[in-house]
Amino acid sequence: MRPWSALVLPLALAAGAASAASTGPTALVIHGGAGVITRDQLSEADEAALRADLDRALDAGDAVLKRGGASLDAVTAAVQVLEDSPWFNAGKGAVFTADGTHELDAAIMEGHTRRAGAVAGVRTVRHPVLLARAVMAHSPHVFLAADGAEAFADTRPELERVDNRWFDTERRREQLEAAKEREQRQAAGEVIPLPPGAYFGTVGAVALDANGHIAVATSTGGMTNKRWGRIGDAPVIGAGTYANEQCGISATGWGEFYLRTVAAHDICARVALRGDPIEAAAEDVINRVIPALGGDGGAIGLDARGTIVMPFNTSGMYRGWVKPDGSRGTAVFREP
Numbered sequence: 001m002r003p004w005s006a007l008v009l010p011l012a013l014a015a016g017a018a019s020a021a022s023t024g025p026t027a028l029v030i031h032g033g034a035g036v037i038t039r040d041q042l043s044e045a046d047e048a049a050l051r052a053d054l055d056r057a058l059d060a061g062d063a064v065l066k067r068g069g070a071s072l073d074a075v076t077a078a079v080q081v082l083e084d085s086p087w088f089n090a091g092k093g094a095v096f097t098a099d100g101t102h103e104l105d106a107a108i109m110e111g112h113t114r115r116a117g118a119v120a121g122v123r124t125v126r127h128p129v130l131l132a133r134a135v136m137a138h139s140p141h142v143f144l145a146a147d148g149a150e151a152f153a154d155t156r157p158e159l160e161r162v163d164n165r166w167f168d169t170e171r172r173r174e175q176l177e178a179a180k181e182r183e184q185r186q187a188a189g190e191v192i193p194l195p196p197g198a199y200f201g202t203v204g205a206v207a208l209d210a211n212g213h214i215a216v217a218t219s220t221g222g223m224t225n226k227r228w229g230r231i232g233d234a235p236v237i238g239a240g241t242y243a244n245e246q247c248g249i250s251a252t253g254w255g256e257f258y259l260r261t262v263a264a265h266d267i268c269a270r271v272a273l274r275g276d277p278i279e280a281a282a283e284d285v286i287n288r289v290i291p292a293l294g295g296d297g298g299a300i301g302l303d304a305r306g307t308i309v310m311p312f313n314t315s316g317m318y319r320g321w322v323k324p325d326g327s328r329g330t331a332v333f334r335e336p
Helices: 004-011 044-066 071-083 128-138 146-154 170-187 255-261 263-274 278-293
Strands: 027-034 104-110 116-122 143-145 203-208 214-220 241-243 247-253 297-303 316-322 328-333
Touching: 027 044, 027 071, 027 247, 027 297, 044 071, 044 203, 044 316, 044 328, 071 104, 071 128, 071 203, 071 214, 104 128, 104 241, 116 128, 116 146, 128 146, 128 214, 143 146, 203 247, 203 297, 214 241, 214 247, 214 297, 241 263, 247 255, 247 263, 247 278, 255 263, 255 278, 263 278, 263 297, 278 297
Parallel strands: 116 143
Antiparallel strands: 027 203, 027 316, 104 116, 104 214, 203 214, 241 247, 247 297, 316 328
16 A cells, blocks of 8 residues: 555645644544444454554544644545455445445545535545545535546546456455345345345544644445445435534444435534534434434544544444544444
8 A cells, every 4th residue: 555645645735734833632533334243243353453454544644633734634544544454345345236346435524614525436446535535626526426436536647546356355245145145035035134234334534633623534335235326325425424613423324314314414513503512413313313214323523622422323333533632442342
């Protein structure tokens, strides 16, 4: 993997230089998907490996913040690391579509300017988060999809391109085969419950920099066995990804329900417009509004004081954090 800084630098001009006088708190929170695993399915070795990748993502993002860098650069750096990890459903670890290929989605947003960029159905860009950022910085648009997003990527020589097969992993291929077998058996009249994590898998990061600016980025491979160019909530500004001056949220879960509730925007609007504490806003949307419609999942976020939230209503959520006091950690399951 090329150093993230070499990839981000050409896109960073619009982020602005950090002020030498900036002394505000910084914070970072990341996720690698909710509901994707249960305790009996995760070996100690596998848990250690995925936690190591969460730590690498925290290191990449926190290093930007510690040297006074912009939150936009921090979330970009963290998500790039997660996109290169086979453990998470984004980039290298992306799930397969019904056609046996990969279609990748990503979004990025800067809270204090409301600038945003998003892509969907990407097939050959190694780091979709960088393409989303390029859309934000170098196009008049916010959201590009499929062939159009690929054509725009052709105009950005700094973006690394790969064959679609580069995203293949054996674990994801096995999941596709299992999904197709389940479909066949259901077509024959069997009633088969969905396995854990059938609708889940996303990576994301939210950061607060020393200037008090919040940014958020989210990236995903979508749903296993998806058809018809399905797009979930992750790249949709307001549904799976949103930031304003007071709040930033990256969501993970059953995307159709996050789209229908505009979940990320709902949380941030409650914070910005009604003055709700971010803990209360996130808890209500994730653990009441979405489940009431039949959906589930989780989210990460933070506010302008660096208060971090990580609510979820599934068996687990891959997550990591660095708080304003410098304390940090990672977790998979619900902690006591």
